[in-house]
Amino acid sequence: MQADVPADRAGAQAEAQPVKGREQAGYKEGTSRGTVRGQPGRGRQQPGRPGPAVRCGMRSPELPVPPPAAAPRARPGRGRTRTSESGSASLSLRPALPGQAGPRAGEERAEPRSPPPEGRRGLRAQTSPAPIDGTAPARAGGLGLGGRAGTADGSCLRPGPDPGKGCCPSYQDQNLPPTQLASFPIIRPALQDLASSRWHWADQPPPNHGRGCLYGLVFDAGSTHTSLYIYRWPADKENDTGIVSQVEACSVAGPGISSYADDPAGAGAGLKPCLDRAMKIVPAEQQRETPTYLGATAGMRLLREENSTKAEQVLAEVSKAIGAYPVDFRGARILTGSEEGSFGWITVNYLLETLVKFSFAEKWAHPQDTEVLGALDLGGASTQITFQPGVPVEDRNTSVFFRLYGTDYSLYSHSYLCYGQSQALKMLLAALHQASSRAQISHPCYPKGYKETITVAELYNSPCVRAPSSARPGLVLTVTGTGDTDTCHAAVQRLFDFSCGAQGPCGFNGVYQPPVRGHFFAFSGFYHSLHFLNLTGGQSLSLVNATIRKICNSSWKQVQELFPTASRTQIRDACTASSYTLTLLLQGYKFNVTTWPNIHFIRQVANTDVGWTLGYMLNLTNMIPSEPPPAVVGLLRSIWIAATVLLAIMLLLSSCLLTATCCQRDSSGYEQL
Numbered sequence: 001m002q003a004d005v006p007a008d009r010a011g012a013q014a015e016a017q018p019v020k021g022r023e024q025a026g027y028k029e030g031t032s033r034g035t036v037r038g039q040p041g042r043g044r045q046q047p048g049r050p051g052p053a054v055r056c057g058m059r060s061p062e063l064p065v066p067p068p069a070a071a072p073r074a075r076p077g078r079g080r081t082r083t084s085e086s087g088s089a090s091l092s093l094r095p096a097l098p099g100q101a102g103p104r105a106g107e108e109r110a111e112p113r114s115p116p117p118e119g120r121r122g123l124r125a126q127t128s129p130a131p132i133d134g135t136a137p138a139r140a141g142g143l144g145l146g147g148r149a150g151t152a153d154g155s156c157l158r159p160g161p162d163p164g165k166g167c168c169p170s171y172q173d174q175n176l177p178p179t180q181l182a183s184f185p186i187i188r189p190a191l192q193d194l195a196s197s198r199w200h201w202a203d204q205p206p207p208n209h210g211r212g213c214l215y216g217l218v219f220d221a222g223s224t225h226t227s228l229y230i231y232r233w234p235a236d237k238e239n240d241t242g243i244v245s246q247v248e249a250c251s252v253a254g255p256g257i258s259s260y261a262d263d264p265a266g267a268g269a270g271l272k273p274c275l276d277r278a279m280k281i282v283p284a285e286q287q288r289e290t291p292t293y294l295g296a297t298a299g300m301r302l303l304r305e306e307n308s309t310k311a312e313q314v315l316a317e318v319s320k321a322i323g324a325y326p327v328d329f330r331g332a333r334i335l336t337g338s339e340e341g342s343f344g345w346i347t348v349n350y351l352l353e354t355l356v357k358f359s360f361a362e363k364w365a366h367p368q369d370t371e372v373l374g375a376l377d378l379g380g381a382s383t384q385i386t387f388q389p390g391v392p393v394e395d396r397n398t399s400v401f402f403r404l405y406g407t408d409y410s411l412y413s414h415s416y417l418c419y420g421q422s423q424a425l426k427m428l429l430a431a432l433h434q435a436s437s438r439a440q441i442s443h444p445c446y447p448k449g450y451k452e453t454i455t456v457a458e459l460y461n462s463p464c465v466r467a468p469s470s471a472r473p474g475l476v477l478t479v480t481g482t483g484d485t486d487t488c489h490a491a492v493q494r495l496f497d498f499s500c501g502a503q504g505p506c507g508f509n510g511v512y513q514p515p516v517r518g519h520f521f522a523f524s525g526f527y528h529s530l531h532f533l534n535l536t537g538g539q540s541l542s543l544v545n546a547t548i549r550k551i552c553n554s555s556w557k558q559v560q561e562l563f564p565t566a567s568r569t570q571i572r573d574a575c576t577a578s579s580y581t582l583t584l585l586l587q588g589y590k591f592n593v594t595t596w597p598n599i600h601f602i603r604q605v606a607n608t609d610v611g612w613t614l615g616y617m618l619n620l621t622n623m624i625p626s627e628p629p630p631a632v633v634g635l636l637r638s639i640w641i642a643a644t645v646l647l648a649i650m651l652l653l654s655s656c657l658l659t660a661t662c663c664q665r666d667s668s669g670y671e672q673l
């Protein structure tokens, strides 16, 4: 369903034609927009207008998805569980059409898995259990058990008549050393470079003279919640990189928009407080040119699988709500799993300036000898892994190509639907229920002494779990925690099929994956589940194992004492979530004791949340063009001064020469006379 978009915007969007390019995969070495540094506004794309170029592409959605390595496992219920979101979805890195849903073909339906082989090793503590202090003060850098919302720069939140004054932070202000990462020695040099380059900008004239700042708004409509990210960048540096900062992340009250399937208007109404907040931040005269997007992720992908009409209704309602505000609304759509992974990867590498960097020669350039980082995202309903494997990606369904700032990137990316944290925990409970086939469920990952009830209807309310045909929806199930680490780990492992078969290296459920390579940022649920146990500070794998083991063996009373301020659900899920996270990383994505230190659990870099939204906006506003702007960009001021002096000298010399010639001619004339 198309969203309501004014005709003038439709025109702009129509410029963004799908581009045929290399390998017919929607890839184009796009044209840069020719922004000339020092001449603000000239040659610059109008803010809020999509860039002309499509810069990358992915496999066509029609490509077949490889069959699972293992034989299907019969599971009762209605239909198949979706477990894999293949990169076969066309990743259209171009302005989204309003209300356009992402291609469905990318949503690979899950194939049932075979039971994992017997005797698979569980998670084992390799050292004696370490004390857990979930209430310990946050490490340097201020990482804490935080809410989703945060104000990066409170001083800039007031609307003002003059957006150019006090609106954009100065470059000094932007030089916010991402101290969250200070404990990661490998990453630190890159961050020091980042900081130094920002100091370098500080030498430049203030960026916000003239047009002030530009803003962009992106709603992350996740399966568990929705957030509005408000971004800002200096207007005269629109085509530059590394300068977009997050002003605020506004958390929408209530669950994710997919929960409003039976009340679509409620999904739209819920967005209004955050839109009102944005209208207070973005100066009134700039609101109409502020590009605004809503991207929905796995929750909506699942709803679309279940009932596409309801999914469209929800999208239509959120579009209507956003369209009522005076912004340049560019549409609400459902991202494919591959887009989610790829935009997360762009965000990570943009924030670390591994794609393009401001050099000492005062030019933006692709940094030499800089390794890009991989991205690991754990949502509520899906998880993504995206990295540059350094070897050809053998499965075209998981292959992603980017050309960014004149450099080609060949990535591996895959999204597993239903393997986000909330849905995985639901699958675990359903499996335990089906194993018990009674109204009593013993949950080995819940603390001893914990008890709750849940109806069959509540348990089986997702396409990721299938109700047994005999299950009565109204039946009340009693779930009792047994706090048994080994049984818990075994149950978590049974959610996966780790066997790769003959087809080569894989992740899980028979999905091809080359061996992990280089450093990774692990964010969203990966960060939150381990941060709760204070395990995001570069702890060794043995300590992580020992800590999780200890928490999983604790009683309900003990964990309540350990986490006095946490919610009941957080405490209940501490063991399950961390066990699941570790299993996914180690057995699923195949990290090991050697590569474990290469995973950096992170929530923010330089006060900007790490997630897909920033990469999405950067792409749709063409802020990382496929080719660098023309070479005239970034000429040194000293060169201009030298050129002016040289010109003056040349003019002086020419006039001297002219005078001398005239004099000579005059004297020769006399001679003739």
Ligand SMILES: Nc1ncnc2c1ncn2[C@@H]1O[C@H](COP(=O)(O)OP(=O)(O)O)[C@@H](O)[C@H]1O
Residues within 6 Å of the ligand: 145, 146, 147, 148, 221, 222, 223, 224, 225, 256, 297, 298, 299, 378, 379, 380, 381, 382, 383, 420, 421, 422, 524, 525, 528, 529
């Ligand atoms: N402040 C937080 N504390 C704990 N967990 C969080 C927090 N913020 C996000 N999460 C977790 O991060 C994930 C975000 O998922 P979400 O974006 O809603 O899902 P998806 O990307 O699958 O649609 C969820 O697993 C959620 O529980």
